[in-house]
Amino acid sequence: MKQRILRIFAEFKQRYGVMKSHHELNLELQPLQLRCSPRRISRLMKELDIHSGTVNKWKAASASKTKVEQRPNLLKQDFSTTGLNQKWTADMTYIQTKRNGWCYLSTIMDLHSRRIIGYSFSKKMATDLVLKTLESAVKNRTITGDLIIHTDLGSQYTSD
Template sequence: YHVSKKRVERLMKEAEIHAIAKKKYRATTDSKHSLPVVPNSLNRNFSVNKLNQFWVADITYIYTQEGWLYLSTIMDLYSRKIIGWSMHRRITQKLVIQALYMAIKQRKPSWGLLLHSDRSSQYANDYYQALLARNGILCSISRKGNCWDNAVMESFYRTLKVELIYPKKYETRIEAQRDIRHI
């Protein structure tokens, strides 16, 4: 079918449907650190055949009138379920460690699981790497400047923001946290 833009606008107006505007990208990854970085072992292999084989992790930000709220999440690539998460007003090492502890406690993975993340200092630091090693979790890190290496998590964040975050104007971080906790 061929439909004009004006017809779509009229039908949307009648149905009280509003398009969600695309927001400007803001980089939050500090990849210019001097910490050692492991290779990208995941290599965009997003097809998984069982639970706890591959996990992906990332951090995103949510704007509130009070200031930024940072959200760290870990997703199982098989179920596409968020299995660990943490929120804080600062983007710190503790943010990603709390999400990892939650995922480990919930899933109790066997040795050899691969966790993939971006190159940020929160994931490359010694404490985080030691925590992975103590739990038998192998680490994989995206190539520099390549968001496609963690596309599944980036897609999740895009959906979260378009469907939940952007339509609202959060006054406080607590208000945003309440909404996000219920997803």
């Protein structure tokens, strides 16, 4: 049984877990009028120290329970600028890694140069990540005059 489980595991590129291995194994055993339970396959896979290499799909974060204070949209879809440091946009990107699971990249882009002027990377999506990104952008630029920072009003951007 162990040899058959190892063969199925290798044949399907180490992606099959207990239930899919159970199905494949029972298809092989059917002509012999034999069956094997998922529990037995689970035990044998543990003994062989093998497990599937699949990753859970990303799930959207649940909505915040607190009411988000609405703020005026100062850009109103006008992304044009006449110089640097007039309008910045900020956003977060979810990055799935094999070792650390979901990680988060926070960036700030200057709309005039269309370049990332500040960024920060973390395992946790928190306000601290946004603050580090803002500090990074301010260190890279000299700000004179009015500056608009446009975000999606996510919880990290609207927290105290």
